Amino acid sequence: MxxxxxxxxxxxxxxxxxxxxxxxxxxxxxxxxxxxxxxxxxxxxxxxxxxxxxxxxxxxxxxxxxxxxxxxxxxxxxxxxxxxxxxxxxxxxxxxxxxxxxxxxxxxxxxxxxxxxxxxxxxxxxxxxxxxxxxxxxxxxxxxxxxxxxxxxxxxxxxxxxxxxxxxxxxxxxxxxxxxxxxxxxxxxxxxxxxxxxxxxxxxxxxxVLSAPADQPNIAQRAIEVDVARRTMLLKHLILEHKWPAVMVFVATKYASDHVADKLNRNGIHAASFHGELSQGARTETLTDFRSGHLQVLVATDMAARGIDIARLPAVVNYDLPRSAVDYTHRIGRTGRAGESGVAISFVTAEAEPHFRLIEKRQAQRVPREVVAGFERTDEAPVVSAVTDTVNGGIKGKRKSKKDKLREAAAAAGE
The missing domain is CATH 3.40.50.300 (P-loop containing nucleotide triphosphate hydrolases)
Structure with a gap:
């Protein structure tokens, strides 16, 4: 037609x-x-x-x-x-x-x-x-x-x-x-x-309109096991190893956005943070620099997951996992656009492992875990009771339930 x-x-x-x-x-x-x-x-x-x-x-x-x-x-x-x-x-x-x-x-x-x-x-x-x-x-x-x-x-x-x-x-x-x-x-x-x-x-x-297999973006998904404290150095290692001209890195908070961008800059990689507390002028300037190639790494919170179209973006990295499987889809969708291929890498810490399993379940796709030499995960996964649905995301079981709080209150009153 x-x-x-x-x-x-x-x-x-x-x-x-x-x-x-x-x-x-x-x-x-x-x-x-x-x-x-x-x-x-x-x-x-x-x-x-x-x-x-x-x-x-x-x-x-x-x-x-x-x-x-x-x-x-x-x-x-x-x-x-x-x-x-x-x-x-x-x-x-x-x-x-x-x-x-x-x-x-x-x-x-x-x-x-x-x-x-x-x-x-x-x-x-x-x-x-x-x-x-x-x-x-x-x-x-x-x-x-x-x-x-x-x-x-x-x-x-x-x-x-x-x-x-x-x-x-x-x-x-x-x-x-x-x-x-x-x-x-x-x-x-x-x-x-x-x-x-x-x-x-x-x-x-x-x-x-559901994407037919032939129309689906060509995005290779990878999941790398790593300790929380080693994520920034692993990120630097991957950027240098693959020589990506541009990469979008997703983090959970404004603080993490500023912190990771600062660490990369101190290691010789031109990076900038991108989050909601920046002025509109700063946001526009940062995106212009990223699109023009003057900036190699954009470290963004989820406010950038939708509505930003970066031509020929070869890689996306989930430094922190998103709250939901829907947000995961939109994050990785920044790469592999307009017929281009791309790679989406997720850092999976021990604590985040249950949540990443939920993301895999919701997108009906298993992503094999990888280990990068020198960055092997040593932390042990915490014991959790369950994981949430995709509406709010995150890991359930870390906060006390209402029943637990009532039991504790009743016990305290009886002492």
């Missing part, structure tokens, strides 16, 4: 050709015709599947003959993170730049001054890409109105809820017109996400 068979306007087809899109992806083939028919769409597809163009192309098609009025938004795209907002905006603006009709695209997110964003929205906008919190700030400042929004897109909806945007989403939904088209895209559909979809969507067309 070609783009010309999907029903898109001729000017959009010309733009697609000029950009170099060859043929639609599976999610685009399934979603675009339904969106053009005006249907609500519930789209399930993994990262890197072409979701952005799946909703951006029909949105632009609908807007080609319409103009935004003062402070009104015709197409609203909500995303969970600043980085994803910028990435979606870049993709949409690339398409718009090849159209004969001028369409105004604005992107707003927190972490930067609100005043330039208010100024940019004074003339209205056709498409607004926003994080929920900053959008509500702009609404409170009377800088934008949603009463004429014709299309609402929730991109990475599972991540929106995971980051705690439920209250903000509810406020935004109350400000939108009842008559609108809703597009809901998510990689996973836990109960909370499905409940939100049931609330928002009106008799949606469900589009679910």
């Amino acid at each position: 070609s783009f010309s068979s999907l029903g898109l306007a001729p000017s959009l087809l010309n733009a697609i050709t000029e950009i170099g899109y060859l043929e639609p992806t599976a999610i685009q083939r399934a979603a675009i015709p339904a969106i053009l028919r005006g249907e609500d769409v519930l789209g399930a597809a993994q990262t890197g599947s072409g979701k952005t163009a799946a909703f951006a192309l029909p949105l632009l098609h609908a807007l080609l003959d319409k103009r935004g009025s003062q402070r009104q938004v015709h197409g609203l795209i909500l995303v969970p993170t600043r980085e994803l907002a910028a990435q979606v905006a870049d993709s949409v603006r690339t398409l718009v730049s090849h159209l004969p009709t001028t369409l105004k695209v604005q992107v707003v997110f927190g972490g930067v001054s609100i005043n330039p964003q208010m100024m940019a929205l004074r003339g209205g906008t056709d498409i607004l890409i926003a994080t929920p919190g900053r959008l509500l700030d702009l609404i409170d400042h009377n800088a934008v109105k949603l009463s004429q929004t014709a299309m609402l897109v929730l991109d990475e909806a599972d991540r929106l809820l995971d980051l705690g945007f439920s209250e903000e989403l509810n406020r935004i939904l109350e400000l939108l017109p009842q008559q609108r088209q809703n597009l809901f895209f998510s990689a996973t559909f836990p109960p909370a996400v499905q409940k939100l979809a049931d609330t928002i969507l009106n008799q949606p067309t469900r589009v679910e």
Whole structure:
């Protein structure tokens, strides 16, 4: 199937050709015709599947003959993170730049001054890409109105809820017109996400694209046993051994991000930390350096697991394991993109061994354990009763249960 068979306007087809899109992806083939028919769409597809163009192309098609009025938004795209907002905006603006009709695209997110964003929205906008919190700030400042929004897109909806945007989403939904088209895209559909979809969507067309074996990314998964204290030196050893020009290292906390990056720099490896407490300017500069090759290692917390697309990233390292199997999938999905191959390495400490077994179970794939000479694991695994499900992750049994606490309280009272 070609783009010309999907029903898109001729000017959009010309733009697609000029950009170099060859043929639609599976999610685009399934979603675009339904969106053009005006249907609500519930789209399930993994990262890197072409979701952005799946909703951006029909949105632009609908807007080609319409103009935004003062402070009104015709197409609203909500995303969970600043980085994803910028990435979606870049993709949409690339398409718009090849159209004969001028369409105004604005992107707003927190972490930067609100005043330039208010100024940019004074003339209205056709498409607004926003994080929920900053959008509500702009609404409170009377800088934008949603009463004429014709299309609402929730991109990475599972991540929106995971980051705690439920209250903000509810406020935004109350400000939108009842008559609108809703597009809901998510990689996973836990109960909370499905409940939100049931609330928002009106008799949606469900589009679910499961990767066929031939379409699955070429990612070699490795699991290396190592003691906690030896992880940084093992990381240095692997970087030097494999001569990776770029590697993304995932850690659990801001402190670990700063600490590991500092240790690598002191060992002659150009690294930088990447976490939510950095200013937006620092985050943007760090990503620019990483993408350009001026920075070899990006040490990131899970805020970077989605919404960041690094071309030709050869390796990902789980310095700390993620909290859930879903986050594991998104982490390793930073490599092996766009037909490239990649490697995803997880450091498995004795304490983390039960949790990694759970991740293996959830992804239905066993990853053989490896030992690197000079870094053999010597710590013994703790005795645990069980492991949790993938919602909260982590290892259960380390904290006292409610019953244990009640028993201890009763014993103390009887003494």
